[in-house]
Amino acid sequence: MDEPGSADPVGSSGAKPRPRLEDVAARVGLSTASVSLVLRGVPGPSERTRQRVLKAAADLGYRPDRTASALASKRSRLLGVMIDVHSAFHAEMVEHLHTAAEEVGYDLVLSTQTRTRDENAAIETLLSFRCEALILLGPVAPASVLADLDRKAPVISVGRRITGAGLDVVRSADDDGVGQIIDHLVGLGHRAIVYVDGGKGVIATDRRRGYRAAMRRHGLDAQIRILHGDHTEEAGDRGGRHLLGGGDLPTAVVTFNDRSAIGVLTAFRGAGVGVPGDVSVAGYDDDTLSRLTCFDLTTVSQNAEEQARQAVLAAVERLDQGRAVPREIVLAPSLVVRGTTAPPR
Amino acid sequence: MDEPGSADPVGSSGAKPRPRLEDVAARVGLSTASVSLVLRGVPGPSERTRQRVLKAAADLGYRPDRTASALASKRSRLLGVMIDVHSAFHAEMVEHLHTAAEEVGYDLVLSTQTRTRDENAAIETLLSFRCEALILLGPVAPASVLADLDRKAPVISVGRRITGAGLDVVRSADDDGVGQIIDHLVGLGHRAIVYVDGGKGVIATDRRRGYRAAMRRHGLDAQIRILHGDHTEEAGDRGGRHLLGGGDLPTAVVTFNDRSAIGVLTAFRGAGVGVPGDVSVAGYDDDTLSRLTCFDLTTVSQNAEEQARQAVLAAVERLDQGRAVPREIVLAPSLVVRGTTAPPR
DNA sequence: ACCAGCACTTAAAGCGCTTTAAGCGAGATC
DNA sequence: GATCTCGCTTAAAGCGCTTTAAGTGCTGGT
Numbered sequence: 032m033d034e035p036g037s038a039d040p041v042g043s044s045g046a047k048p049r050p051r052l053e054d055v056a057a058r059v060g061l062s063t064a065s066v067s068l069v070l071r072g073v074p075g076p077s078e079r080t081r082q083r084v085l086k087a088a089a090d091l092g093y094r095p096d097r098t099a100s101a102l103a104s105k106r107s108r109l110l111g112v113m114i115d116v117h118s119a120f121h122a123e124m125v126e127h128l129h130t131a132a133e134e135v136g137y138d139l140v141l142s143t144q145t146r147t148r149d150e151n152a153a154i155e156t157l158l159s160f161r162c163e164a165l166i167l168l169g170p171v172a173p174a175s176v177l178a179d180l181d182r183k184a185p186v187i188s189v190g191r192r193i194t195g196a197g198l199d200v201v202r203s204a205d206d207d208g209v210g211q212i213i214d215h216l217v218g219l220g221h222r223a224i225v226y227v228d229g230g231k232g233v234i235a236t237d238r239r240r241g242y243r244a245a246m247r248r249h250g251l252d253a254q255i256r257i258l259h260g261d262h263t264e265e266a267g268d269r270g271g272r273h274l275l276g277g278g279d280l281p282t283a284v285v286t287f288n289d290r291s292a293i294g295v296l297t298a299f300r301g302a303g304v305g306v307p308g309d310v311s312v313a314g315y316d317d318d319t320l321s322r323l324t325c326f327d328l329t330t331v332s333q334n335a336e337e338q339a340r341q342a343v344l345a346a347v348e349r350l351d352q353g354r355a356v357p358r359e360i361v362l363a364p365s366l367v368v369r370g371t372t373a374p375p376r
Numbered sequence: 377m378d379e380p381g382s383a384d385p386v387g388s389s390g391a392k393p394r395p396r397l398e399d400v401a402a403r404v405g406l407s408t409a410s411v412s413l414v415l416r417g418v419p420g421p422s423e424r425t426r427q428r429v430l431k432a433a434a435d436l437g438y439r440p441d442r443t444a445s446a447l448a449s450k451r452s453r454l455l456g457v458m459i460d461v462h463s464a465f466h467a468e469m470v471e472h473l474h475t476a477a478e479e480v481g482y483d484l485v486l487s488t489q490t491r492t493r494d495e496n497a498a499i500e501t502l503l504s505f506r507c508e509a510l511i512l513l514g515p516v517a518p519a520s521v522l523a524d525l526d527r528k529a530p531v532i533s534v535g536r537r538i539t540g541a542g543l544d545v546v547r548s549a550d551d552d553g554v555g556q557i558i559d560h561l562v563g564l565g566h567r568a569i570v571y572v573d574g575g576k577g578v579i580a581t582d583r584r585r586g587y588r589a590a591m592r593r594h595g596l597d598a599q600i601r602i603l604h605g606d607h608t609e610e611a612g613d614r615g616g617r618h619l620l621g622g623g624d625l626p627t628a629v630v631t632f633n634d635r636s637a638i639g640v641l642t643a644f645r646g647a648g649v650g651v652p653g654d655v656s657v658a659g660y661d662d663d664t665l666s667r668l669t670c671f672d673l674t675t676v677s678q679n680a681e682e683q684a685r686q687a688v689l690a691a692v693e694r695l696d697q698g699r700a701v702p703r704e705i706v707l708a709p710s711l712v713v714r715g716t717t718a719p720p721r
Numbered sequence: 722a723c724c725a726g727c728a729c730t731t732a733a734a735g736c737g738c739t740t741t742a743a744g745c746g747a748g749a750t751c
Numbered sequence: 752g753a754t755c756t757c758g759c760t761t762a763a764a765g766c767g768c769t770t771t772a773a774g775t776g777c778t779g780g781t
Contacts, residue, residue, distance in 0.1 A: 062762075063737090098446045147475050148478075155439070397768060421729070425729080425730085728775100732771100
């Protein structure tokens with residue numbers, strides 16, 4: 032037992048113990064109960080007491096130990112957020128979730144899936160932190176699993192539509208978003224508008240449907256043309272090459288997402304086809320990529336800020352206001368017109 | 377007091393209380409002490425007991441409450457990681473940190489600075505979770521502040537060189553990385569190699585120094601040419617245009633980072649200058665951007681995995697092995713040759 | 722028969738906080 | 752003067768776990 036540091040495993044480097052509630056209490060000659068009350072802003076203590084406690088706490092550099100307070104109050108005031116740390120969109124969401132949570136007095140714990148750590152493990156971690164609600168960004172687990180989970184802590188699915196599982200959903204209207212792009216293109220005079228698909232998955236389905244519906248709405252049923260694809264640049268590249276090879280170039284191409292759009296863009300430009308001169312191209316997501324000056328892609332923004340706000344709100348309603356019936360919040364996405372769309376020539 | 381849900385604030389939706397250690401103990405007719413011992417894999421309990429406890433715990437779906445265990449053991453087994461959630465590189469680091477931490481029995485808590493939430497707030501959050509060590513990715517706080525922090529919990533600065541503050545540093549040798557690029561280019565036959573700078577900051581300084589040193593090493597002192605810049609595409613674009621306007625195009629351009637390189641690339645290609653046909657271009661960071669087929673940029677990888685491993689290792693040495701003297705771990709970056717570099721013509 | 726030694730097991734005291742019921746003056750009421 | 756209130760304060764009992772000292776019941780040696 033004499034290996035160095037084993038006596039005081041944490042920070043054997045002479046770190047003085049952090050002040051406890053008791054230390055603050057001793058300093059002002061009050062009980063820990065009073066100090067606790069003051070520090071949490073609970074009404075009761077007199078004004079004089081408040082001031083003294085606050086001063087003492089500040090002097091001591093007291094910082095409440097949320098571990099202890101969570102245990103005692105049986106409330107962690109923690110929202111668990113599952114993200115894919117590689118996603119730029121998720122990064123943006125986290126930012127907005129943070130501010131939204133802070134406003135209502137909650138804190139966030141982030142967990143991410145990785146190659147070696149699946150969604151399940153990520154959620155387990157959140158649970159073991161005693162998160163009171165789970166905000167899952169683009170969960171892929173089956174609805175039944177999520178429904179089970181919801182019995183342990185309210186689950187809010189962000190971005191993925193889930194029906195009948197009794198949980199809250201915050202998402203943007205993907206069909207409407209694609210519709211807006213089509214409207215924009217048709218407004219510019221386009222008629223031959225091809226869609227590069229995003230594969231299977233709820234979101235891809237919605238967007239594809241949005242494309243179909245919008246085309247019909249404009250009486251362009253005959254022009255509906257969908258190319259297979261997925262969520263990568265390669266898919267866009269393949270789609271682009273396919274069109275180039277076919278000899279019947281449309282006047283506009285809309286893709287499942289920005290990455291795919293960039294693939295299309297690259298394929299076209301590489302072949303000497305001008306964008307938006309010869310063909311217009313539009314993506315979806317308002318990815319950071321799309322903002323790069325070398326792409327300057329017309330796209331659709333999912334309004335991360337509002338989605339984040341609504342997700343936190345949903346959690347708070349469940350936790351603090353006793354709402355039990357599930358809600359689905361569908362937000363309208365907004366078109367972002369940049370430089371890859373123009374009237375056909 | 378009769379607003380709905382106020383009686384049982386958390387999950388009033390009939391969630392059954394999670395099983396406690398006591399429940400597991402009761403089920404097998406043992407004390408909580410024994411169960412705790414078994415569940416933590418501490419030697420002592422008999423094999424028979426182990427099996428029974430394990431089974432009971434599984435049956436009940438018991439999951440230890442880390443809040444309580446942290447409080448009792450005074451060990452949270454949590455490593456605090458501060459990141460910029462917008463950084464793709466940080467995202468990659470998080471992934472590797474997760475696996476590295478898991479291997480040594482620690483968990484991660486992530487905190488990120490945002491526009492409204494500075495580095496300080498992010499660190500405060502980590503501390504209030506009782507993180508035992510802080511792994512800060514690219515911290516910007518002054519060395520003295522970090523040194524102070526180190527007294528509360530061991531601080532590991534990743535990516536930023538900090539001398540004399542007594543804390544651990546894990547970084548890659550930026551000067552060496554740029555040196556490798558120059559070697560590569562010189563090996564291809566280049567002599568006129570321009571560098572687009574990354575502005576002030578420790579990292580930018582190191583890379584610039586690496587450029588200068590490597591050029592001298594190859595007897596190209598006279599060719600040293602540095603253009604002002606920063607970490608954005610705009611900077612690269614400006615640099616590129618400047619070179620185009622000057623009429624004296626070099627045969628190769630090396631930039632502070634990939635984003636800047638992409639700016640250069642775009643400027644060149646837009647002006648009809650072929651890359652790598654007319655000019656070679658190289659970046660730094662091995663950003664996801666650089667891997668896009670439309671860029672296919674030659675760059676330098678910082679070896680995130682090894683940095684992550686070393687950072688966790690450093691933390692563990694401090695926490696569990698009593699190391700008190702600071703260590704600086706400098707890793708060698710590695711050249712990633714892609715399609716934007718070729719022999720000059 | 723006695724004790725030592727061993728292999729397990731457990732009672733009980735916290736960890737730092739919250740929370741509830743009770744306590745305690747002092748002024749208001751009868 | 753007894754009784755109530757009211758405003759403030761606090762003792763004490765946890766929260767779900769860990770940890771340590773103290774058992775317990777064996778075996779085996781003498």
